[in-house]
Amino acid sequence: MTESPKAKPDRIMRPIEPALMHDRVYASLSTAVMAGRFIPGQSVIIREVAAQFETSPMPVREAVRRLVALRAFISLPNRAVQVPEFSxxxxxxxxxxxxxxxxxxxxxxxxxxxxxxxxxxxxxxxxxxxxxxxxxxxxxxxxxxxxxxxxxxxxxxxxxxxxxxxxxxxxxxxxxxxxxxxxxxxxxxxxxxxxxxxxxxxxxxxxxxxxxxxxxxxxxxxxxxxxxxxxxxxxxxxxxxxxxxxxxxxxxxxxxxxxxx
CATH class of the missing domain: 1.20.120.530 (GntR ligand-binding domain-like)
Incomplete structure (x- = not known):
């Protein structure tokens, strides 16, 4: 009896994991912003947020970029990010x-x-x-x-x-x-x-x-x-x-x- 070939891993599903992490980080950060976890003028330190998520800075940076586009955060000239000042x-x-x-x-x-x-x-x-x-x-x-x-x-x-x-x-x-x-x-x-x-x-x-x-x-x-x-x-x-x-x-x-x- 010939041995049936082993099933190959489903490679189609592999790229989804990083995308899921991007979405989870964005969902969590946006929920935190809406629930008052950030305050006006507060700095957003990407490496610190990434450490809390136990992930690389990349998904955090992407989530922050989306939040800047939605005016939740602002980018400063020195590439820092913060919550807009109180107004x-x-x-x-x-x-x-x-x-x-x-x-x-x-x-x-x-x-x-x-x-x-x-x-x-x-x-x-x-x-x-x-x-x-x-x-x-x-x-x-x-x-x-x-x-x-x-x-x-x-x-x-x-x-x-x-x-x-x-x-x-x-x-x-x-x-x-x-x-x-x-x-x-x-x-x-x-x-x-x-x-x-x-x-x-x-x-x-x-x-x-x-x-x-x-x-x-x-x-x-x-x-x-x-x-x-x-x-x-x-x-x-x-x-x-x-x-x-x-x-x-x-x-x-x-x-x-x-x-x-």
Whole structure:
């Protein structure tokens, strides 16, 4: 009996792995930006991020390049990369655009609202409350992002969602300014009101509720920046080192190929 030839490795699948790593790194970094893990003016050190991902700098550099194109990061003349500096004008401008686009998405989501969506939003609100009770601000921001995008995805628009993601890549770093803000409880209350309007399929009411939520957050960000900047500057002087990217949780999901909810 002749021995059957051994099956050759499937070479077609081999090139996919680097592409998957590129996508995972980008997904994790973009989620981190939208969830406030980076702050205005923060340097993005590619080799440090690559070390956290346990990968070469190449996929990180590609992810950063994409985020620069989407205005989440900026390139400096010395080839360094950082988050854009704080700008009250930018916060106001993003707020105006968010009111239009995210307000419309919430209006459509109310028309499509189901008990399943309401159940998911209440679960995410409970997660926010639990994280707030443990002073886990990163957890609060992660749940906040998941809460908002559950609503926007329910709008059922493949065109609108990428626009919102681009807005959040720009506004996300500003959310970190609200760490320790006394109005955190008010934001949770506003999320409850949004859920109620969605449950009633009250489109105009849901749009008005999320518009108030977006507006008050923008006002709080602008008012909080001077104090936050002063504290950050003092901490940097004491440590004599720049703040590093707080993306450990997102790195873990990238390595496993899953994205945080």
């Amino acid at each position: 009250p004008e930018t916060v106001r401008d993003l707020c105006r655009v968010r009111l239009g686009i995210e307000g419309l998405a919430t209006l459509w989501a109310a028309e499509n609202a189901t008990p399943k969506l309401v159940k998911l939003l209440r679960k995410l609100l409970r997660r926010e409350i639990e994280c707030a009770g443990k002073s886990d601000f990163s957890g609060v921001l992660g749940a906040n992002r998941a809460f908002h995008f559950a609503i926007y995805e329910a709008a059922g628009s493949e065109t609108l969602l990428p626009c919102i993601e681009m807005l959040w890549l720009q506004i996300g770093p500003y959310f970190g300014v609200l760490n320790g803000h006394p109005s955190l409880g008010r934001y949770l209350y506003e999320h409850e009101r949004i859920i109620e309007r969605l449950e009633e399929q009250d489109g105009p009411g849901a749009k008005a509720a999320i518009s108030r939520h977006i507006t008050t957050a923008a006002e709080d960000i602008i008012a909080s920046w001077p104090k936050h900047a002063s504290a950050t500057h003092s901490g940097a002087q004491q440590s004599n080192e720049p703040a590093s990217s707080d993306i450990d949780g997102f790195v873990a999901t990238a390595k496993s190929g899953r994205r945080e909810a």
